[in-house]
Amino acid sequence: MRPSTLLRALSVLPVAVGFQTATNSSYPTLLSDGTVDLGDYSTAYEKAKSFVAGLTNEQKVQIITGQSFEGNQSWAAYQKKDGVVGVNMQLFVSAFSMINAATMTWNPDLVEAQFRATGDEFYQMGFNLIMSPVASPLGRDPYGGRLPEAFSLDPYLSGILMGRATIGMNSAGVIKTGRHILLNEQETNRSNGGYSANADDKTIREVYLWPFADAVKAGMLAVMCGMNRVNGFLSCENSQLLNGYLKTSIGFPGMVLPDVSSQATSYGSANAGLDNGSGQLWSEQIMLAGIPNGSLSQARLDDMAVRNVIGYYAMNLDNGQ
16 A cells, blocks of 8 residues: 555655754644545544544553453554564574665665565564664664665665565565664664764755655554654654654654663653553553643544554454454
């Protein structure tokens, strides 16, 4: 599936969604407010919205924290797995070419076919939420340890191939997760927001965000935020990054989930745009207390649950197979 009108021209987007101030203002982008053009995913959205409308708030919290439940309506938590060139840490699976090597072929059809093949193996092994592919790091630091997992230092080329990788994995019936938004350019001191990657609005839009925009246009329904900070704020608690650039500027309709230990607060991360996260920071007690005291809106909790579920219907994971 390819959302028909999902991508907006980055060069003409209003600067209000960029890093223009030193504050990390919160303005959640809700699917229900019509900001995002859902394109081909309108039907999946309506199904997800209908499903979530029949749930209790407790069940919604279970969905966003990766738990299963049964009842009048049941939900099976996604089975997550890492793997860019194959199913990570798994016996008897294929090992495909590193992505930077595949990029050197300049063959988008080959890249799409490779990701279709890896997606098929994930699906056959019982995994349906896949942490792949990688478009950040983009090559700001040539010693970045994740560069072989990424496509190219050229954002235009990376965008083309990130989009084709998305189409390939989607066609296998799994939800792909683009990594890592944004400016996750080095491994050193990245844990717990150990460094801040800084760039101005023009650079972010025209270089680092570009591959993710192409992937959203191609139908990407999950994104992983990084361990680092961006312009001083934790990537996974950065409203201008997640609500602004990702969900508003390029109209991302899916869920944002954190890299390992990248979520630091409960309400701060939820209001900043994180949709799937820690069962400790997002316990039922914490999240349900936040609604009456104004720390979290009912609309935002509903939006988080819908964003988690939309990929389930979009990828036909309700087909019983």
